Amino acid sequence: xxxxxxxRMISGTTMFDGDQARKGYALNKMCFSFNSAENxxxxxxxxxxxxxxxxxxxxxxxxxxSLNVLQMLAAGGNAYYxxxxxxxxxxxxxxxxxxxxxxTKEAFKAKLVAAGK
Amino acid sequence: xxxxxxxxNVTHVPYIGRAIANNLQQxxxxxxxxxxxxxxxxxxxxxKPDVAVVIYNDHGLNFFLDKMPTFAVGAAAEYNxxxxxxxxxxxxxxxxxxxxxxxxxxxxxxxxxxxxxxxEMLVDHAFTLPLELFWPQRKxxxxxxxxxxxxxxxxxxxxxxxxxxxxxxIGRAIESWxxxxxxxxxxxxxxxxxxxxxxxxxxNKEFDLMFMEKLISDPLWVTRYSIPDLVELTGTQxxxxxxxxxxxxxxxxxxxxxxxxxxxxxxxxxSGLLCMEAV
Numbered sequence: 098x099x100x101x102x103x104x105r106m107i108s109g110t111t112m113f114d115g116d117q118a119r120k121g122y123a124l125n126k127m128c129f130s131f132n133s134a135e136n137x138x139x140x141x142x143x144x145x146x147x148x149x150x151x152x153x154x155x156x157x158x159x160x161x162x163s164l165n166v167l168q169m170l171a172a173g174g175n176a177y178y179x180x181x182x183x184x185x186x187x188x189x190x191x192x193x194x195x196x197x198x199x200x201t202k203e204a205f206k207a208k209l210v211a212a213g214k
Numbered sequence: 215x216x217x218x219x220x221x222x223n224v225t226h227v228p229y230i231g232r233a234i235a236n237n238l239q240q241x242x243x244x245x246x247x248x249x250x251x252x253x254x255x256x257x258x259x260x261x262k263p264d265v266a267v268v269i270y271n272d273h274g275l276n277f278f279l280d281k282m283p284t285f286a287v288g289a290a291a292e293y294n295x296x297x298x299x300x301x302x303x304x305x306x307x308x309x310x311x312x313x314x315x316x317x318x319x320x321x322x323x324x325x326x327x328x329x330x331x332x333x334e335m336l337v338d339h340a341f342t343l344p345l346e347l348f349w350p351q352r353k354x355x356x357x358x359x360x361x362x363x364x365x366x367x368x369x370x371x372x373x374x375x376x377x378x379x380x381x382x383x384i385g386r387a388i389e390s391w392x393x394x395x396x397x398x399x400x401x402x403x404x405x406x407x408x409x410x411x412x413x414x415x416x417x418n419k420e421f422d423l424m425f426m427e428k429l430i431s432d433p434l435w436v437t438r439y440s441i442p443d444l445v446e447l448t449g450t451q452x453x454x455x456x457x458x459x460x461x462x463x464x465x466x467x468x469x470x471x472x473x474x475x476x477x478x479x480x481x482x483x484x485s486g487l488l489c490m491e492a493v
Contacts, residue, residue, distance in 0.1 A: 105442035109413030112445055114369040118279055129278045131299040167412070176410035176450065177273040177367060181299035189229070190482045194414040205415055212417035213478025 113175045121173020124161070127151035128178035137185050164188075166197050216314070216391040219261040220472065220491035221399040221465045222254060223429070223458040224347060226270065226340040227481045231302035234346055243480075250475025250487045251347055257472050257489055258348060263398035265311050266357040267318075267384065268341050269460045270402040271366040273298070275338035282368050283330035285380060287322065288361035289315040293337045305342045311358035314391055318360060321387035327380055337361055344402045357398070366403070366454050374444070375437040377456045381463020388464065401461025403454025405476075406447075407483040416449045417484045423476060425455060426488050430471050433462045451483075458488070468493045 104114075111117060118125075127148065130136045140147040148158045160168035164186060169179050183193055195205040230247075233239070239248040275298050277283070291312060295305040319331050345355045362384065365371055372380070388397050405425065408416040428435035436444075436459060444453050462469075472489040479485075 105446075107413075107442070107446045109411045110408065110445060110450060111411055112369050112442065112450065113367065118368055122279060125279055129274050132275060132297055134297060137299070166410070170410055175274075175279075175367065180409070181274065184300035190409060193409065194482055197410070197412060197414045208415055209417065209479035209482060212415075213419060213484070 111170055117173050117175070119173070121175060123152045123154070124157045124169065124172055124174050125178040127153060128174070128182045131181040131185060140185065166193055216265075216388050216393045216395045216397050218385060218388055218465060218492065219263050219396050219398050220257075220469070220489065221401065221461050222344075222348065222490070223401040223461055223486065223488045224344050225404060225480070225483060225485040225487070226343050226402040227483050227485070228298065228300055228302050228339045229481050230343045230347070231339055234350070235303045246477040247480050247485050250477070251350075253473040254348060254487065254489050255350075257491075258398070261398070261491070262396060263357055264395045265314060265360070265397045266345065266400050267314075267360045267362060267388065267397060267464065268344065268400045268402065269362045269364060269381070269384075269457045269464075270340035271454055271457060272363050273338050273340060273367070276332075276336040277363070279368060282365055283363070284365045284372050285327060286330040286332055286335075286363040287315060287319055288332050288335040289319060290333055290335055293335055293341070293359065293361060295338070295342050296336050298338055302339065305346065308337065308342070308345065308355050309358045311360055313393065314388070314395070314397075315360050317391045318384065318387040321390060322383055325383045325386070327383055335361060340402050344400055348400075362460075364457055364460060366451075366456055369441065371441050371453060371456065373437075373441065374439060374456065374459055377460045378433060378437055378463040381460035382466060384460070385464035385466040389466070399461045399464040401458040403457045404448070404452055405455060405484045405486040406449050406452040408449030409451055409482060411450070413449070415482055417478055418448055418452070419478060419484060421447050422484050422486060426474060426476065426486060429458065429462050429488065430469055430490065433459065462490070465490060465492060
């Protein structure tokens with residue numbers, strides 16, 4: 098995209114803007130479908146077929162296969178939609194936070210508590 | 215004309231729904247959060263609102279990225295909650311207030327806020343859980359409701375200044391509604407938190423406390439920040455504070471603090487509660 102505007106860079110942070118929304122549409126649409134229990138069950142029966150149904154590209158499929166949140170974000174995923182995918186595997190926000198920051202879950206939880214001191 | 219009795223801003227996190235369902239209010243993890251609410255219950259019992267205008271953001275239950283309105287107003291007789299995909303209980307429907315919905319829609323468009331109108335609208339935890347927190351003893355919510363959804367999901371987001379003005383227009387719409395109803399304005403979300411990226415877990419207590427204080431005394435203070443500034447200061451989801459700012463705008467004139475609570479963390483979020491009334 099060439100809008101002539103420079104993007105604001107914030108370390109460790111991706112703003113879900115038009116570029117991300119374009120890149121991640123198929124992945125986010127698949128995650129949106131997980132509002133339905135029937136769809137969640139269908140995904141679990143055959144993940145590859147379900148990814149094909151929503152037209153995920155190879156980068157997105159690899160990220161979903163490995164359940165790697167940073168890779169899903171790089172592939173255009175949005176946190177709110179990805180959380181629905183995380184929910185299928187019983188991952189809570191501290192699991193997801195720990196995975197992205199390379200910490201243990203206990204260390205990540207302790208970091209949150211420390212932020213309140 | 216209708217009367218605005220005041221406003222309440224509060225954090226919404228899906229897991230509050232699970233904590234309520236499992237009666238964990240006095241569990242050591244949840245107690246500092248739930249203990250914030252009794253003064254708000256007392257205040258609501260005193261001011262007795264009939265209607266709640268709830269300003270919140272949808273998290274992919276009603277809206278997907280195929281159509282993403284910046285501002286949307288509900289105009290339904292009833293609003294249903296539904297499965298959000300992360301395993302929290304689905305709550306019973308909430309009653310609408312169609313007369314106020316359409317009066318707000320007319321008034322907002324007249325004031326050049328070209329909102330999206332929704333005669334069907336699913337409401338997610340950001341709408342339902344604050345109502346459950348404010349009226350916990352009721353099987354069903356005792357107020358009629360008008361949902362107002364603000365896009366905090368897909369950038370560009372509306373600027374803080376625009377949200378404040380939108381809130382003021384909502385306030386003027388309520389006060390010009392030909393009704394003897396008593397209306398409470400609710401803003402939900404925030405405060406600082408970031409779910410995604412290497413900076414996940416980011417919380418900014420100093421900023422949150424300043425924001426809560428300034429919302430009472432100088433609500434335009436936060437409009438000095440751009441959306442990217444707010445992402446940097448409060449996290450990618452901390453920008454949900456736009457809903458608090460919109461609700462504050464709707465209170466129009468000067469306000470006094472009735473009650474406030476702040477606790478870190480619930481889930482990955484700095485939780486805030488701020489109850490305000492006109493002076």
